[in-house]
Amino acid sequence: MMATSEATVSRGSRFWRAIDERLGLNELAYKVPEHGNTLAYTLGGITFFGFIVLALTGIVLTQFYHPHPTEANASVRAIITDVPLGAFVRSVHFWAAQAVVVSVTLHAARVFITAAYKRPREVNWLVGVALLAVTIGFFFTGTVLKWDQESFEALEHNIEISTFLGAFGTFFSPSFAAGVPLLTRLYSVHVSVLPLLLVLLLLAHVFYIRHFGISPLPMKRNGGEPEKLRPFSTHLKKIVGYGLVLLAVVAALAVLFPAPLGPEPIEGIEVTKPPWPFLWLYTIENVWGIQWLLPASITPFLALVIIPFIDRGDERDPRRRKAIVVAFLVGIAILFALMIVAILSAPQAHVGG
Numbered sequence: 001m002m003a004t005s006e007a008t009v010s011r012g013s014r015f016w017r018a019i020d021e022r023l024g025l026n027e028l029a030y031k032v033p034e035h036g037n038t039l040a041y042t043l044g045g046i047t048f049f050g051f052i053v054l055a056l057t058g059i060v061l062t063q064f065y066h067p068h069p070t071e072a073n074a075s076v077r078a079i080i081t082d083v084p085l086g087a088f089v090r091s092v093h094f095w096a097a098q099a100v101v102v103s104v105t106l107h108a109a110r111v112f113i114t115a116a117y118k119r120p121r122e123v124n125w126l127v128g129v130a131l132l133a134v135t136i137g138f139f140f141t142g143t144v145l146k147w148d149q150e151s152f153e154a155l156e157h158n159i160e161i162s163t164f165l166g167a168f169g170t171f172f173s174p175s176f177a178a179g180v181p182l183l184t185r186l187y188s189v190h191v192s193v194l195p196l197l198l199v200l201l202l203l204a205h206v207f208y209i210r211h212f213g214i215s216p217l218p219m220k221r222n223g224g225e226p227e228k229l230r231p232f233s234t235h236l237k238k239i240v241g242y243g244l245v246l247l248a249v250v251a252a253l254a255v256l257f258p259a260p261l262g263p264e265p266i267e268g269i270e271v272t273k274p275p276w277p278f279l280w281l282y283t284i285e286n287v288w289g290i291q292w293l294l295p296a297s298i299t300p301f302l303a304l305v306i307i308p309f310i311d312r313g314d315e316r317d318p319r320r321r322k323a324i325v326v327a328f329l330v331g332i333a334i335l336f337a338l339m340i341v342a343i344l345s346a347p348q349a350h351v352g353g
Helices: 002-023 040-062 072-081 086-113 122-145 149-172 182-212 232-256 276-288 290-310 322-344
Strands: none
Touching: 040 086, 040 182, 040 232, 072 086, 086 122, 086 232, 086 322, 122 149, 122 182, 122 276, 122 290, 149 182, 149 290, 276 290, 276 322, 290 322
């Protein structure tokens, strides 16, 4: 029995050695410090796992979705009622999108608090900011595709904002491509342009992590002993384990709280509020007007971009970087306060006002 088991292991080892010899997969592996296997330092991997779930469920949904204003809402409704497990797959896609927005935001917050954007990792921080922007782009376009009242009003807002951009807002103009509805073009962005950008940015992100390794702990360990290094396989197992937990939670939410879908949109009314990631913008729109949505949307990303060029010292300990950490926490608190105000406020009309 033992000889058979050893022979099986030997054959398995030879198999993987043969695969590695041809594909060089071992070059992707690297030693990971012990802290790199904690939940906080695997948030990026968890986000990647969430993107895989989104890609797989998205491929299924695209087989039945019709990206035309006259058919979109009905095709989504058909996915729910006529496609076997269609409602479940769509709900998993919906909740996975929420989870990815949360995990990528927490990942960015962890990187900020631990100052992992500092030399020599500034470029990887900028790549991460771009990934955050792409994630938000996925979320917005996905919201529009279901084509209910919430979707229609969200698109109306973007068309209105594009008028302030002049030539740079041409893509959102109905006259940009005669005969091709904006919804159809946004669908192409959702399933082709954004995935391409995501893959390119992820490749760059993984390359830089492989090159520089996991960022060090910002605070010195007690006793000053060097941290143990673990094989990459351990890190990968942690990510997969946390990813499976995420999938279980998403699946449970999909069963308990199916993804919402309103009726086909009605032009000329404005009765909905945006999804939760954009609620803080709703308060700004209520107070200062729709013309402030664009600068308000850009400002957080500009702040994230300039951080590595402002906080340039060698200090990584958040207790010794109080000013910038407090500024970051105040910014987060303001966003949450704006979201709460939006939740408590009554729907208001903005477009065409």
